[in-house]
Amino acid sequence: MPEVSMVVNGQNVSGSCEGRTLLVEFLRENLGLTGTHVGCDTSQCGACVVHVNGKAVKACTELAAACDGSKVTTIEGVANGSLHPMQEAFRQHHGLQCGFCTPGMIMAAIDMVNTHGKKLSEDTIRHELEGNICRCTGYHNIVKAIKAGAKKM
């Protein structure tokens, strides 16, 4: 079994895993970081979005072994003492209901700001959320939260 080492949320971690182990499985099962969720098996839903070397990645589509040596940030790692502005915006704008898609939404939203800047138009947000499915909110308050969170980042 391959040995994998990576920096997850600022901590050096290593562990052995099978070649077929997905990044999301490594995070959830080896590291106990259960904030990253699995909502589908075809890379559509986005519940598993994390950042690998600063870019949003669907952790269900990445092999853990392929992330050897990478810097990974999960939902557990975005708050730095206080909540990340995007986390706070989701709370303030009621951008979540059941909470299952939320970690992926927040990780995708932070990446959206990193890519497109702090002034996000509603169109851009809705288009960029193509890869994140929410069944509860109708996206209405997620869009509002991302717009507000972006401004505060």
Next chain:
Amino acid sequence: MSDSGIGARVPRKEDHRFITGQGNYTDDINLPKQTYAYFVRSPHAHAKLGRINTKAAEAAPGVVAVFTGKDVEADGIGGLICGWMIHSKDGSPMNAGPHPILASGKVRYVGDHVAVVIAESYAEAKAAAELVEVSYKVLPAVVDTATAATAKASVHDDIPNNTVFNWAIGDEDATAKAFSSASHVTTLDLVNNRLIPNAMEPRAAIGDYDGGSDSFTLYTTSQNPHVARLVLSAFIGIAPEHKLRVIAPDVGGGFGSKIFIYAEETVCVWAAKKVGRPIKWTAGRDEAFLADAHGRDHVSKAELAIDANGKIQALRVKTTANLGAYLSTFASSVPTYLYATLLSGQYNIPNIYAEVDTVYTNTAPVDAYRGAGRPEATYVVERLVETAARELGMDPAEFRSKNFVTEYPHQTPVIMCYDSGDYQDSLDKACALIKYDQFEKRRASSMRKGKMRGIGFSTYIEACGIAPSAAVGSLGAGVGLWESAEVRVNPTGNVEVLTGSHSHGQGHETTFAQLVADRLGIPIDQVEIVHGDTDKVQFGMGTYGSRSGAVGMTAISKALDKVEAKAKKVASHVMEAAEGDIEFKDGSFTVKGTDKAMAFGEVALAAYVAHSFPTDQIEPGLKEGAFHDPANFTFPAGCHICEVEVDPETGVTEIVDWVAVDDFGNIINPNIVEGQVHGGIAQGVGQALTENAVYDSGTGQLLSGSYMDYCMPRASDFPEFRLGFTVTECPTNPLGIKGCGEAGAIAAPAAVMNAVTNAIGVKEMDMPASPLNVWRALNASI
């Protein structure tokens, strides 16, 4: 109004754990020595089950055990049940076929559970499942809803015509008479397309057995853990109720699909004792598509009779509803009492007659999905009304106004007695919000861009908080539909509320706490809502049918009444005043006409210290419980208006505006209520524009079995929703609450389809109005 009491936009208490990745969903839980289950599922829609050879799988690496239906039978474990008895027109009881937790004799849909492989890891269980050899003798599949009753093959061998029941409601003769004297009859053939619920969290379970206490624990994704325990105990025979604990921790959405007691969860808890270790199962999305209970799937012929004055005289509908291969937990109630009783809509319709034939097919079981029968009823009524207005050359808003119920209580011909409402008010407000009077200008402007613009109304009504228990019992329900609550005041004055309602996105931890904070005058962070654990909460009916506000919160309110009464007694002794002179307001007990006062927390402490009152007359402590059985359903209603632009070149429909004006009675937290409306609309729009569960008509294979084939609505499919509210208080609960959870999903499909048909000028079109379907309708001659 305080900043955290009733009516305040309080940010949710539960959010912190979800936005920081600290939610506790079933799949996040791991028990020591846990094993993993993977199910061998039927690849055929309909087949005779031959020999099942498990030897190779048992010998595979990591495998702990393999079980089949024979093992279930040997242990005397019963099948799954349907908890609502419906009788056919001729008085005969519904035909309920057996529903084993692992298949016996036959498999009846693609995804039916044939065997379970339990192994040290999920990967090993899944790999070994490939080694289970099952011999099938494939039989012809019954797939199509409309023709199932006349199919040659039988889903259940001893059930004729694949028919569950032939049910009817209303006065057939009087309705026929009204039709014969009508000046206009509008007729529509309607298909309410089959949907797959797709809560984002797939179902999951961990079964655990403790030999020391001979008791079981089931962690599961349930909307109603107590009902699950009752069914698992009393009907399936896993263990007596007191030896079975069901825990539904954080649950990632339900929409009805997590009400039901399914095979997989049952197998996990049953087999945990056999293997002597915890068993975890988490559905893949592929399994969710195959084996979660689906929704809708009605085929209807609907007619509306109108007199020369434009008044509706009668409605008649003949519906065939597909219930799938087995009767799921509440399947039989959905196309009957949750559907046909709402066929009066918001209208005065003197005569209604509905016939509902329900059929078995070789498809996944169909049961309640957000709205459960009421979206189907609204679709029939609102498509009929809009079409009738068009045929009569009347304005659809005006035609509705002319026929609205305006006086309450209003007894419909189909059981329901509407208690309150103001349908004209919500219609007027919605028309003002969307600037209905300027629609033709907008249509012309769209036309200049080459787009066909349409507008569609849906003035829906729903019945929530299904009750009272005796009434639903007389209609066939196997359970009572009340709710329970317990308010535990701690000596230091903070409060735990145990509720039988279950939150899986609805925000009960906040709204319920708002009620308590408001009533007791304490900060909201001093209130903890406890739910989802049968060892903590005595009993509860769970959350579905938009019942938790109207029923669950009323139970809490009743318990709070008792807490206040007891606290007044305690306060009267401590302050040496007559009990009748004690007043309670804003968290303070005062003695009328004096400056004596005690804070709520001080009285709580006094109740537990018990130094100041005679304990032979007043028991120490401050904890009260209540059960609430409502006197009637509640009747949320409102008006949704949708505007679409259709691109005639591509058939793409874009929703360009949406207004919704809803009457939910009093609102506890507007943020949460608006969120419920947004989500409901999105699900309704999904049904109308993108979603469709499709089985191959020959083989019964599910063709829409992944997110690549089943089109979930995305953020870019919606505009910003514009909401408004009207308020008529519900008279049958002290909070005046009606319920809001399903309204959007009920209203939306008809609004969209009325808009699409208005835009492209066709009378009938089936959902989903996908680009292909719209393009085909526009190019019917090609």
